[in-house]
Amino acid sequence: MTQKKLRRIGVLTSGGDAPGMNAAIRSVVRTCIQHGIVPIGIYRGYNGLIHSNVVELNARSVNGITSRGGTMLYTARCEEFRTKEGVERAAKTCRYLGIDGLVVIGGDGTFRGARDLSAEGINTVGIPGTIDNDIACTDYSIGFDTAANTAIEAIDKLTDTMQSHERISVVELMGRNAGHLALYVGLAVGATAILVPEHPFDMEADIVEKIREGHYNNKRHFIVIVAEGVGHTTEIAQRIKELTGIETRVTIMGHIQRGGSPSARDRVMASRMGHYAVKTLLEGHTNQVVVYRNALVQRITIDEALQMKKDLDFYLYEVARDISI
Ligand code: F6P
Secondary structure, eight states, X not given: OOOOOOOEEEEEEOSSOOTTHHHHHHHHHHHHHHTTOEEEEESTTHHHHHTTOEEEOOGGGXXXXXXXXXXXXXXXXXXXXXXXXXXXXXXXXXXXXXXXXXXXXXXXXXXXXXXXXHHTTOEEEEEEBOTTOOOTTOSOOXXXXXXXXXXXXXHHHHHHHHHHHTOEEEEEEOOTTOOHHHHHHHHHHTOXXXXXXXSOOOIIXXXXXXXXXXXXXXXXXXXXXXXXXXXXXXXXXXXXXXXXXXXXXXXXXXXXXXXXXXXXXXXXXXXXXXXXXXHHHHTTOOSEEEEEETTEEEEEEHHHHHHOOOOOOHHHHHHHHHHOO
C-alpha cells in the first residue's frame, strides 16, 4: 500500500477486445477527473507503454463512447512485454511520463503484466474484460453479455432458415479453451446438444440419439452448439449428417461475437468497475484486480486471482441437457 498523492493514472486495453471496454475507459477517465487526477490513455495495450504511445485525455475525449463496441485505445497482444526488459521499459515510460497508477482492462495475460509492473513499483489494478468469461477470480467479465446476445440474435436468424429447410445447424462459438459462452448461448437458443471442452461427449448418445428421437416426434430442425475449444466442428457436423441422414450446415460465428454496441449490463458493469479501479488506486492499493463476486464489485490481489481455477457451471449444463428434448 502507498499513500503518495496520485497525479496521473494511465489506462489501457490489452488482449482480445470486448464490448463495454469503452464504457470502462470512460468511467476511469471521468473518475480520475473528479479526483483532480490527469487520465492518460495508452494505445495498443502494453505496446503503447513500451513505446510511449500515449495521449492525455479529458472528460470530452470520452464523449459518446459508451454505446460503441471495440476500444478507442486499440488493443494488442504484446510479445515484448513478456520479457523482463519489456516490463522494465514499460515501467521506465511510466516513471518518465509521471504515470503513478495504471488501470489495465483485459484477461489473465493482461493481469500478469500488471503484476510484473507492480513489482517494478508502478501501482496497478486490472479490470476483467473478455467475451469468454473465463477469468477465474470473477463471476463476470465485461463483454460476455453482449457477445451472448449477439450470438443469440444470429442463431435465431439461422433457426428461421433451418426450420424452413428442416436441417440441422451446427454452430461454433468462441470461448478459447472454455465453454461458458457456448453453454449460456446454447441454453438460451434451446440447442439440442451443447459441446464444451470441459465435458466429454458421446456422439451417439448425446447428439445422434436425441436428434433421431426428436425427428421421430416431429421436431424438424436441430441446433448443435460447439465451443471452439472442442475443435473439429466441420468433422462433427459431417458425422452428424452421416449418422442421422439429415441435411446439416455449419456456421462459424467468429469475430462477429466480439463486436457491436454493448448491452445495458456490460455498460453498467464496466462503469462500476472503472470507477472502483480508480478508487482502489486512490486508496493506495496496487497489484489488484476488480472482480464481481456474490453480486458485489470487490477487489483481490492479482497473485490470488491468477491461482484460481474456474469450473463450468455444471448446473446450467444439466438444465440445458434436461430440457433439450
Ligand atoms: O479471448 C477472446 C477471443 O475472442 C477468444 O474467444 C478467441 O479464441 C480469441 O479471442 C481469438 O483471438 P484473435 O482475435 O486473436 O483471433
